[in-house]
Amino acid sequence: MAEFESNSYDTAVEISKKIEADIALNPAKYRVLTGDRPTGRLHIGHYFGSLQNRVRLSKLGVPTMILIADYQVLTDHDAYQEISQNTKQLVIDYLAAGIEPGENVLIYPHSYVPEANQLMVPFLTLVSNAELSRNPTVKEEIQAAGLKSVNAGMYTYPVHQAVDILFCKGNVVPVGKDQLPHLEMTRLIARRFNEKFCKNGNPVFPEPHALLSKTPSIMGLDGTQKMSKSRGNAIMLSATEDETAALIKKAKTDADRHITYDPENRPEVANLLMLIALCTGDAPQTIAERIGDGGGGMLKKMLTEALNEELRPLRERRRQLETQPDYIRQVLLDGSQRAREIAARTLDEVRTAMNMCI
């Protein structure tokens, strides 16, 4: 993929489109690496924004690594007590959504892959303090967490994210826009490593690219901010049908009874229409016309029905998986084992390149 060069959002979008067109034709050329922090259960924003996409990619036959970023939780959360619990809940959400772990699809916590974590030390020597402190996503997270004193893990986790991606030579990373600075750092580290240590012309690492989600960003039920558990505007995948109905009932709409799809002027109504569209596959404009003067009440009723129907099989599988803790643990152990084998091979190559073999 050397023909692609990414240095701006627009370029990232262009490259993303090219990869999308090629990946179905040549799935074996790619290795997808994605990850989540285990800070809680997943909600419908994750489902439409990333989970469905992961399921689709893995079903195309693209090797898919799904990493649970448990170390990253320590950078801005004090609550480490829940990490193990949250990790298992994430696995349940993945499996319920249709991810099928196996030879080509691995799920594992990054703390369980010591051979990969070892890459952190040489990687840290390839970036400067100035580069670390310029990262806009890190700056925003520091602000959002209201941290008085910022630990060094916070500034360096993007380097650890490069470890996550590069240890398995991942070359496609499905992410949202906020993760682009981290991907840029990963590319930089890969390039610098190859330039510095691989003078024989055999680069160890690929320069990975983002695969940007085609789904528009899902707003919370308040209609103005991104959906997130911490903002209290989310519908969790694990919610019951009644809880879902109650949450949607409280969703914000506006005073105009005539429903139209107008994201600019009526963001709350547009978001609910978009969610129905994601469930039914109809265009949001068509749905708006169908509701017409039916008002917010009918809009919410339609969304409740569409969403509960869409999620019914997932929630059923979720309930079953909740009763199989040994299986969930085994998925993580198998994923970790395979990830370690991959990491050990890369670490060997890295040692050889750095002239550290004994």
Ligand code: TRP
């Ligand atoms: N930083 C990501 C987030 O907060 C999680 C993550 C960790 C990740 N390592 C990754 C995402 C590697 C993609 C690739 O959501």
